[in-house]
Amino acid sequence: MKSESLGGVMITGAACGIGLAIAQELALGGYGVVIADLDDAAGARAATEIRAKGGRALNCAVDVSDRSSVAASVRACEDAFGFIHAIVNNAGICRPQPFLDTTDENWDRTIKINGLGVLIGMQEAAKAMIAAGRKGKIVNTASVASRSGDAEWVSYCASKAAVVSLTQAGAKALGKHGINVNAFAPGLVQTDLWARTDKDLMNLGVTSRPGEAMENFSKKIPLGRTSTPKDVVGTVAFLISPASDYMTGQCLMIDGGVIMQ
Numbered sequence: 001m002k003s004e005s006l007g008g009v010m011i012t013g014a015a016c017g018i019g020l021a022i023a024q025e026l027a028l029g030g031y032g033v034v035i036a037d038l039d040d041a042a043g044a045r046a047a048t049e050i051r052a053k054g055g056r057a058l059n060c061a062v063d064v065s066d067r068s069s070v071a072a073s074v075r076a077c078e079d080a081f082g083f084i085h086a087i088v089n090n091a092g093i094c095r096p097q098p099f100l101d102t103t104d105e106n107w108d109r110t111i112k113i114n115g116l117g118v119l120i121g122m123q124e125a126a127k128a129m130i131a132a133g134r135k136g137k138i139v140n141t142a143s144v145a146s147r148s149g150d151a152e153w154v155s156y157c158a159s160k161a162a163v164v165s166l167t168q169a170g171a172k173a174l175g176k177h178g179i180n181v182n183a184f185a186p187g188l189v190q191t192d193l194w195a196r197t198d199k200d201l202m203n204l205g206v207t208s209r210p211g212e213a214m215e216n217f218s219k220k221i222p223l224g225r226t227s228t229p230k231d232v233v234g235t236v237a238f239l240i241s242p243a244s245d246y247m248t249g250q251c252l253m254i255d256g257g258v259i260m261q
Contacts, residue, residue, distance in 0.1 A: 008032040008081030009240060010073055012064050012121060013091030015042035017191035018141065021229030022088055022236050027055030029237060032081030036062040036073045037091070056081065064091045064117030071124045078128060086137035086240040087125035089118040089163075094156045094193060096200050102154045114159035115166070122170050126179055135178030137240040140167050142185040144255040152206055160185075164251050171249030180248040182239050187255025188217045188226045222257035 009026050013019040015037035023033045027050045035050075035057060037043040043059035050057035058080050060073040077084045092114045097106050118140050129136035145153055146160035163183060170181035198214065201207045207216075218226050232254050238244055239252075253259050 006031045007083045007085035008034060008077040009086045009088065010034040010036050010077045010084060010121075010125065011088040011090055012036045012062060012070075012117070013141075014088075015039045015046050015059075017193055018186065018189060018229045018232055019088070019090040020046050021233050022090065023057065024050060024055075025233035025237055026240070027053075027057055031085065031240075032056040032058075032077070034073060034077045034080070035059040036064075036070075038063055062091075064089070064121060065112045067120050067124065070120050074124050074128050078132075083132050083134055084125055084128050084136065085134075086139065087121055088139045088141070088236060088240075089121040090141040091117055092141060092159070092193075094153070094197050096152045096156070096197060096206070097154065099151045099154055107155045107158075110155035110159050111162070114156070115162040118163050118166055122166065122181065126170070126174050126177070129179055130177050136180075137244070138170060138174070138179060138181040139236055139239045140181070140183040142167070142183040142251050144185055144187045144253065144258055146185055146251070147253075147259045152201070167251060168249045175248055180239075180244060182244065182247060182249070183251040184232060184235050184239065185251050185253045185255065185259075186227060186232050187221065187253075187258050188214060189232070190214075190226055190228050220258055221255070225256065227254065227256060 009031045011019050011023045014023045014035040027033045035043040035047045040061035047057040047059040062073045063069045140163050142163040143160040145157045146164045149157045167183040
């Protein structure tokens with residue numbers, strides 16, 4: 001199969017962390033990848049690195065909560081790679097605050113990016129797939145936090161629970177068009193996002209030293225370690241491949257066994 005026939009995959013929040021690892025893996029598999037990230041400079045570097053290794057990649061500056069921005073990136077994917085085969089709605093933020101101190105601003109911003117951003121990505125990608133008369137895959141990044149509330153992570157937990165519900169609703173709405181919608185839920189992943197969260201927890205007084213939160217969370221993981229972005233890429237590759245064609249509306253846990261279904 002020629003790589004061009006695989007089409008393009010748009011990955012939001014792909015300039016670093018989980019999104020970047022996904023983009024690198026899919027590019028190695030022959031897909032054209034769109035690095036869709038708010039950080040245009042970092043996105044450009046990521047796309048350049050992928051092309052240097054023989055992959056097909058371009059970057060687009062994208063605000064996932066701005067519909068016109070997302071729609072433009074979907075069109076760029078189609079223009080560059082012929083059609084959009086899949087979107088991975090991965091961009092997200094996490095700013096912990098105690099339950100009684102969680103602010104309206106924290107709630108609104110988290111829900112807007114983690115919730116509305118996923119809805120917009122699903123809608124714009126699906127519209128393009130339907131207009132082109134093509135089947136496709138939509139993959140959303142949920143979290144272990146989607147399965148239970150936490151007193152220090154009110155907005156984040158709620159937003160990731162919304163991702164699971166959006167995945168289920170999208171699966172029911174889009175199945176008739178041949179579009180599969182699934183999600184994956186990472187546990188504790190060693191990324192820049194977690195490094196910032198670790199500092200936030202210290203500032204809140206929840207922990208007293210760097211790395212303490214990760215150590216505490218790690219004790220709850222049956223496999224005995226935290227994960228890296230590379231631990232999730234195989235699942236995402238499966239979810240956009242023909243191997244998952246009879247699977248939709250599901251959320252796969254990649255958390256080392258913290259949540260057992």
